[in-house]
Amino acid sequence: KTAYSTYRPGLVARTNKTPGVNICGDENKSNFPYDWAHGFVKSSFSAGGYGVGQELPYATKSYSLMSAEPDKAVREELAAEFYTNNRKWANCIGFFEEPLWPYWDPNQLESWDMRPQANGNIGTINNINLAVMK
Incomplete structure (x- = not known):
């Protein structure tokens, strides 16, 4: 930057x-x-x-x-x-990529509803409050 x-x-x-x-x-x-x-x-x-x-x-x-x-x-x-x-x-041209979701251990988490967000860091951890532990 x-x-x-x-x-x-x-x-x-x-x-x-x-x-x-x-x-x-x-x-x-x-x-x-x-x-x-x-x-x-x-x-x-x-x-x-x-x-x-x-x-x-x-x-x-x-x-x-x-x-x-x-x-x-x-x-x-x-x-x-x-x-x-x-x-x-065309001021905002860019690249498109497939969303990359973080991997989590299925033995530790029951579910994790990571919802889409309008943020430049898509693909990072979000909605941690929705993670359900086993």
Whole structure:
């Protein structure tokens, strides 16, 4: 990981030649609720000192409008616009892989319901509270 403060000047000046991989953050995954505000991580709103290498005007617009909108139907229209822009500009290309679930000893555990999650570390231990010991 590179400190965003050293990476951002090249983005602003449009001189960066380092490609970004896995730069869209967790919020871009479509299994988050559709009407949740999208765009925070890919906008200039995100936390100082870290960024995903993008400050996209459409993401800033999406997040600022969706986060203040009480009407679910309007939020869904804004989400459709956000995902349309994602497809149009192809800012979040990536690799797809088969989920890798952790192995556990069947002699120790009766069951473990590891549910899907919208997180960049898919395939790691999750929902440990649902593990049932023998």
